[in-house]
Amino acid sequence: MGRAPDLVRLRYFLAVAKASSFRGASEALNVAQPAVSRAVQMLEAELGFKLLERTTRRVTLTKAGAVLARDVEDAMQLLSRSVRNARQVACGEAGEIIVAYSAQSANGPMADMIVRFRSCFPHAAVSLYMMSSHEQVHALESGEIDVGFLLSAACKGSLGHMVVGRERFVLLVSKHHPLARRSTIALKELADVPFVIGTTKRWETFRSLINSACLTAGFLPTIAEEADDVPVLLQLVSLQRGVTLYGSAVRPTLPPDIAAIPLSDPDVFFDVSVAWNRRQQTPLVREFIAFIEKSLAPIDLVKG
Amino acid sequence: MGRAPDLVRLRYFLAVAKASSFRGASEALNVAQPAVSRAVQMLEAELGFKLLERTTRRVTLTKAGAVLARDVEDAMQLLSRSVRNARQVACGEAGEIIVAYSAQSANGPMADMIVRFRSCFPHAAVSLYMMSSHEQVHALESGEIDVGFLLSAACKGSLGHMVVGRERFVLLVSKHHPLARRSTIALKELADVPFVIGTTKRWETFRSLINSACLTAGFLPTIAEEADDVPVLLQLVSLQRGVTLYGSAVRPTLPPDIAAIPLSDPDVFFDVSVAWNRRQQTPLVREFIAFIEKSLAPIDLVKG
DNA sequence: CCCAATTGATGCCTCCACGTTATCAATTCG
DNA sequence: CGAATTGATAACGTGGAGGCATCAATTGGG
Numbered sequence: 072m073g074r075a076p077d078l079v080r081l082r083y084f085l086a087v088a089k090a091s092s093f094r095g096a097s098e099a100l101n102v103a104q105p106a107v108s109r110a111v112q113m114l115e116a117e118l119g120f121k122l123l124e125r126t127t128r129r130v131t132l133t134k135a136g137a138v139l140a141r142d143v144e145d146a147m148q149l150l151s152r153s154v155r156n157a158r159q160v161a162c163g164e165a166g167e168i169i170v171a172y173s174a175q176s177a178n179g180p181m182a183d184m185i186v187r188f189r190s191c192f193p194h195a196a197v198s199l200y201m202m203s204s205h206e207q208v209h210a211l212e213s214g215e216i217d218v219g220f221l222l223s224a225a226c227k228g229s230l231g232h233m234v235v236g237r238e239r240f241v242l243l244v245s246k247h248h249p250l251a252r253r254s255t256i257a258l259k260e261l262a263d264v265p266f267v268i269g270t271t272k273r274w275e276t277f278r279s280l281i282n283s284a285c286l287t288a289g290f291l292p293t294i295a296e297e298a299d300d301v302p303v304l305l306q307l308v309s310l311q312r313g314v315t316l317y318g319s320a321v322r323p324t325l326p327p328d329i330a331a332i333p334l335s336d337p338d339v340f341f342d343v344s345v346a347w348n349r350r351q352q353t354p355l356v357r358e359f360i361a362f363i364e365k366s367l368a369p370i371d372l373v374k375g
Numbered sequence: 376m377g378r379a380p381d382l383v384r385l386r387y388f389l390a391v392a393k394a395s396s397f398r399g400a401s402e403a404l405n406v407a408q409p410a411v412s413r414a415v416q417m418l419e420a421e422l423g424f425k426l427l428e429r430t431t432r433r434v435t436l437t438k439a440g441a442v443l444a445r446d447v448e449d450a451m452q453l454l455s456r457s458v459r460n461a462r463q464v465a466c467g468e469a470g471e472i473i474v475a476y477s478a479q480s481a482n483g484p485m486a487d488m489i490v491r492f493r494s495c496f497p498h499a500a501v502s503l504y505m506m507s508s509h510e511q512v513h514a515l516e517s518g519e520i521d522v523g524f525l526l527s528a529a530c531k532g533s534l535g536h537m538v539v540g541r542e543r544f545v546l547l548v549s550k551h552h553p554l555a556r557r558s559t560i561a562l563k564e565l566a567d568v569p570f571v572i573g574t575t576k577r578w579e580t581f582r583s584l585i586n587s588a589c590l591t592a593g594f595l596p597t598i599a600e601e602a603d604d605v606p607v608l609l610q611l612v613s614l615q616r617g618v619t620l621y622g623s624a625v626r627p628t629l630p631p632d633i634a635a636i637p638l639s640d641p642d643v644f645f646d647v648s649v650a651w652n653r654r655q656q657t658p659l660v661r662e663f664i665a666f667i668e669k670s671l672a673p674i675d676l677v678k679g
Numbered sequence: 680c681c682c683a684a685t686t687g688a689t690g691c692c693t694c695c696a697c698g699t700t701a702t703c704a705a706t707t708c709g
Numbered sequence: 710c711g712a713a714t715t716g717a718t719a720a721c722g723t724g725g726a727g728g729c730a731t732c733a734a735t736t737g738g739g
Contacts, residue, residue: 075454078382079726093687106727108688113725118458120465127687127734134657135465142457146450150379153446154422161424161439353438383697397716410698412717417696431705431716682739689732696725703718709711 076117078150081143083110084122088140091130163354165194169216170359171202174301175277176220176343178320179236180366188362195355203273211348217356223342225276232346233360235367238318239340240284241331245311248330255335258288265295267304267313274299277341281316284339305329318343380421382454385447387414388426392444395434467658469498473520474663475506478605479581480524480647482624483540484670492666499659507577515652521660527646529580536650537664539671542622543644544588545635549615552634559639562592569599571608571617578603585620588643609633622647 086096097104115122122136159165172181189197207219211230226232244250285292295313298304309328322331345363390400401408419426426440463469476485493501508525515534530536548554589596599617602608613632626635649667
């Protein structure tokens with residue numbers, strides 16, 4: 072009941088309708104003329120009504136045939152659009168990609184990369200979600216996100232990843248704080264300075280980065296206050312409840328009453344990576360990673 | 376080259392996508408399982424990219440496969456809608472029909488017939504055009520219109536036609552005219568009364584009807600003034616430039632200063648027909664004529 | 680008025696494509 | 710570890726689509 076007829080027959084019929092001639096259609100289709108005659112006959116038999124009025128000298132469309140030709144042409148166009156679209160998705164030219172980024176990576180080169188990727192892949196739908204490095208690892212493993220910009224330190228073995236940037240720490244202090252006038256500062260000077268810092272799971276990776284940096288300087292930071300998101304953290308710094316360490320890229324976005332003082336320690340830095348799940352790489356994800364890699368190449372050349 | 380793949384293969388693929396299983400799909404399709412495997416393989420080979428991820432125990436859609444399944448389903452639905460629509464046109468359930476009607480038939484049973492036809496054939500597009508009987512004959516022969524309501528006297532041999540109503544004449548006179556007080560009038564009383572009447576080609580049929588009616592009463596009407604459309608004709612009657620004869624059904628639409636006086640002659644009437652071109656009857660036209668015929672049956676029963 | 684030419688339909692033959700059965704390889708349960 | 714299920718593969722047969730040759734019918738020209 073109501074199954075669609077063979078596409079070849081429909082194509083032959085359309086060709087006859089366009090050419091108003093079986094012979095002309097057969098030439099346009101590069102087949103022999105009897106094939107076209109039979110195809111249309113079979114189609115009519117299958118449908119149960121006549122599509123063409125033949126007068127051995129002239130071929131005209133039936134009303135029903137005209138309607139069918141018009142509608143079928145649209146449907147076939149939709150069909151080939153479907154195939155083209157799927158092909159684009161298959162080769163990574165189109166599709167959806169869900170990208171996460173952490174607070175620490177947000178101020179780095181990530182934003183620019185996304186913008187340029189979007190303009191290079193106009194058929195791709197890029198969704199962005201803010202997510203801590205720790206959360207991203209789980210989201211990548213469960214497939215909730217396709218790629219993530221996160222702290223390299225958070226990456227696990229099951230994830231593919233690639234370092235996209237190295238960042239030095241800056242000390243964030245209130246401008247009214249005694250340390251605010253310093254142009255640089257050594258990490259070990261902070262041994263007795265109270266810190267405000269995130270302590271929930273969300274901050275796990277970044278906190279352990281700070282801890283290990285402080286440990287190599289010979290102390291463990293004194294936690295004076297805890298905050299769970301960046302605005303509150305900055306608020307607490309403003310109120311001189313403590314100081315905190317952050318990536319240097321945060322500077323352009325700081326409120327005016329907070330100073331960012333570079334650390335003088337040469338080896339204290341952290342890396343930001345783009346990470347992905349090796350097991351579910353869609354073509355578009357591959358394209359995305361390749362795009363990031365290519366974006367990085369000139370940067371590395373400058374450094375090397 | 377972007378030709379569309381075989382519909383059967385696409386249907387098989389959709390079935391697998393729905394069932395998430397080759398075996399399940401094969402049962403749903405009532406074919407053996409290898410047929411489904413091969414069909415999907417051929418489809419993938421034809422398209423050039425994978426649609427399904429097989430793990431011998433679980434079948435999942437590729438991103439491209441998911442996109443294709445979604446879009447192809449829509450396209451196939453459109454395709455079967457096209458076929459259904461064409462079938463409706465073929466059996467006369469749907470389609471376009473262009474109907475003409477003359478001034479004399481406009482006030483008869485035509486209007487009601489059109490309304491009821493429209494409600495019985497909701498998928499049919501009925502276009503209405505006002506056209507004189509004379510013009511309708513040409514328009515029917517050239518195929519510009521499908522059917523016409525016109526004076527039976529205008530019908531030629533090449534057209535099929537069917538009488539749908541018989542109408543008596545009424546004399547239209549100004550209410551200030553001496554004859555306005557009469558309740559009936561005999562045709563021969565009008566031998567010396569000046570007429571206003573249409574004289575162009577458009578009025579040819581109706582004028583010859585009036586002429587022959589008058590001739591049987593023993594005179595030829597005196598033409599005092601000519602008018603080419605109904606409002607002007609009525610205007611001239613109002614201004615007492617003359618009287619005219621018209622179908623009695625016009626009465627409900629007359630302006631208040633014009634009286635309609637029935638003729639007492641028993642044999643003076645004219646017939647209105649529905650006419651069509653025998654050579655280009657679309658199914659819907661056949662349905663229309665059959666509908667009119669059926670609408671007429673009860674009327675004839677009452678008369679007979 | 681008839682013959683040549685063109686057009687669509689038909690008969691016959693071939694061959695590819697699809698479907699079926701039988702079987703294998705791999706994974707999942709009990 | 711064996712039973713069962715699932716998808717892939719092999720071998721085989723049949724139906725349908727296309728090609729060739731030909732027919733029937735209409736048209737146009739001499």
